Amino acid sequence: MPMETPTLPLSGRLREAVGPIHERIERLPFFAALSARTLPLERYVDQLRAMAVVEATLERVLLSSRHPAVAAARDAVPSRLEALLSDLASFDRRGPLPDDPAPAATALELSRALLLLSAERPAALLGPLYVSTGMTLGNLVHLEDARACAGGGGTGWYEGHGAGTGPAFRRFCSVLDELALASGEAASAVEAAVACAEGLERVHAVLDPATRPLRRFLATTLNPEAGAHPVPTDPSEMAAALRAGARCLEEHPYFLSRYGERGRRFTGSDAAWLVSLTALPPADVSGQVGWLASVLSRKGMPSLLLERQLVLLAEELRAGGVPRDAGVLEAAARELAGRRREALPEEVAARLAETFVASCGHGSGAEWRAAAGLLLAAAADEATGLAGTVRAVTEWYRGPRHPATWNEAVDVLVRDALAASARREPEGPAG
DSSP, X not given: OOOOOOOOOHXXXXXXXXXXXXXXXXXXXXXXXXXXXXXXXXXXXXXXXXXXXXXXXXXXXHHHOOOHHHHHHHHTSOOSHHHHHHHHHHHHTTOOOOBOHHHHHHHHHHHHHHHHXXXXXXXXXXXXXXXXXXXXXXXXXXXXXXXXXXXXXXXXXXXXXXXXHHHHHHHHHHHHHTOOOOTTHHHHHHHHHHHHHHHXXXXXXXTOTTOOOOOBOOHHHHOTTSTTOOOOOSHHHHHHHHHHHHHHHHHOTHHHHHHHHHHHHHHHHHHHHHHHGGGSOHHHHHHHHHHHHHHHHHTTOOHHHHHHHHHHHHHHHHHTTOOSOHHHHHXXXXXXXXXXXXXXOHHHHHHHHHHXXXXXXXXXXXXXXHHHHHHHHHHHHHHTTOTTHHHHXXXXXXXXXXXXXXXXXXXXXXXXXXXXXXXXXXXXXXX
């Protein structure tokens, strides 16, 4: 009797499915130039940006997935995004390079496919995760090529785990092969892996170094996670936005302490988007700023921070002689400040802050006052309808990493601020 062919484990099925696509990708002009160490720096940065767009989406859907197999595989793989963001930051310090819209658009198309996959077939995310993790092996082969083309620095993504890259990938494959999957889920993962690899093939096909694209600033220029929102194309406007963002980061160390490099990149892309609002009527600017405040507050950024960013941006636009209506940004900032002060008057907030500073007993005076300011601003936002702000901010400011005296002081401050703002809560919704 003929012997039955043993069924390949999941990692073997994935390897067989994407192997031919990987070979095609390696033959593309981008990798030919990379291997010859003739790849222009702009194309190298284009690849990092495109891959950061894809990796940011993949990381987000993996972290939000509740599928037990996806969670187990995800936990076996360190983040790939952090290395990409660090590499991009090293090039940003030399001065941001305008983007090629083609790879950015192709990467965003692949990102949308990953979002759809996450919603419709969550177990299939194992396929794109395999493709992403498998790239660490190919990257390591090209590490010295990348170093030669990057001109020093910015090659952490290619380096991966160094000598530990192969063993780490094999451990990941072992986890995949031990997963308990329902009927059809393995086949779905293989199908999704092929689609993801083909998407990456399209991304790298438009990274042909022989082309001379018409470059311009995009949201992805500043922040691969920002999506496709509009940003200024004029260099003076972009420079003003980046200066305002840098000043806001310096004034509020909270951004970088809590959000790291992502905080820096979102600050820059948000500031650039705010510049684009100056072409709108004042009422529309107010509505858009209010929307952004609601989004940021749920992520732990009270509207006080946006208020300050608007003021700094108006200052930088004027200082740079940029022909934009900075006044509409200042008006939006005043509106945010007015709502906050109506909910929690300055004299009440000052008294609560002093009580907190006198009792928290942890850190420096500057840290005490910064924490009090943001916690009080969060309570005011909560009172004006930005639900979830207090929870998002206190997630950072209290917990086991702080001593009991600090946590108790935070609890008292938040309790008293919410009580004070509740007594002044407006009767109807803000108009």
